[in-house]
Amino acid sequence: MKIVFMGTPDFAVPALEMLIEQGHQISLVITQPDKPRGRGKKESVSPVKAAAQMHHLAIAQPERLRKNKEILELLKDIAPDLIVVVAFGQILPATILKIPTLGCVNIHGSLLPKYRGAAPIQWALINGETTTGVTIMYMDKGLDTGDMLYKKEISITPDDTAGTMFDKLKNLGALALKEALPLIENGGAQREKQNNSFSSSAPKIEKEMGKLNFNMSATEIENLIRGMSPSPSAYIEYKGEKIKVHAAKEAPEFAATEDAGTILNVDKQGILVKTAKGLLLITEIQVPNKKRMLVSEYIKGNQIELGYKL
Structure with missing residues (x-):
């Protein structure tokens, strides 16, 4: 098939690589413009652009698709x-949706229809789901409201974070697309x-x-x-920090009997905090201008006040 691929972050790269490996003609890759990143604000390319460059594919980086003649x-x-779209970052206008046969x-x-929107992976974890996919x-003119063709499900383990699920789902997504391609080529019957009654937003x-x-x-x-892990991350405010x-x-x-938010204990296991229902043991933190570390490492040279209310 002759395909135009639209995507930006690392999440989209396995799908692009799969389409190339399967021998499809990638006529154009559209990704977001280069952006300044890091302390030096150096221009950096998106992961999708980097992958496209490696395969010598044609690339376009429009600021906006809408009304872009x-x-x-x-x-x-x-x-x-x-047109295959994976975490591109812009909504496709109707004029573009009509182009591919x-x-x-x-x-x-x-x-x-669960978790329509920009952050489905994060919200599945925040809401305590045990499965996702x-x-x-x-695509249609709505936000993730188009007809469904193919699904693949995966379990969420108690140790999973948004970061680990991104890695799992980016590969699962590429596999799902590979398996769905014959259905797409046959017209998607x-x-x-x-069912909008079962929809939820993300x-x-x-x-x-x-x-x-x-x-x-x-x-x-x-x-x-x-x-929220690894980014932008959850946080506490401790003594103004x-x-x-x-x-x-x-x-x-x-x-x-202490109030919710009270630090009950601090040891190598972590920071034990009272909540409205149950106790929470904080095990890994990151103070400003430092790398993330286990609480057991942090308390070797720093103190956390017992009884302090967060």
Whole structure:
């Protein structure tokens, strides 16, 4: 098939690599513009652009697709059979959706119609799901509302974070697309409309969401930490300092009359904190301008005050 690929982050790279390995003609790769990153604000390319360059593919990096006549004409000239979109970062306008003869398909990181939106992987963890997966879907003008074609499911383990699930689902997504390609080439007769009554949203994750509220239960806080890890990360405010929390787990409960948020104990196991329901053991942190580390390492040269209320 003649394919135009649209994607930006590392999550999209396995799908692009798979299409190349399968011998499809990748006529164009569209990715987000280069952005300044790091302390030096050096321009850096997206993982998808880096992969496309390695394979000597044609690349376009428009600021916007909507009302972009140059991109529209380029796509019309290419006349692709299929447009594949994976975590591209922009909504495709209707003018582009109409171009490929076999449609535009997307790899979405959830089992639709649950978790439509920008952050399905994070929200599945935050909400304590035990299974998730990927959906190969046809794109329409809505946000992740198009017809579903193919799904693959995977378990979420208690140790999984958003980071580990990204790695699992990017590979699962490439496999799902590979298995769905024959269905797409045959016209997608198996496509199924989404049941909107079962839909849920997964909006963009904001940094402010990571502030831990100990009036929640230990289970809810642990799930939030997992969903925010490794970035932008959950955090606590301790004596005016923002400390990132990268790992924590619910601890065996014992009678404690202190208020929620009180530090009950600090040892090599971690920082034990009272919550509204249950106890939370914080095991891995990152103080400003330092690398992430186990609490057992941090307390070798630093003190954390018992009885302090977070």
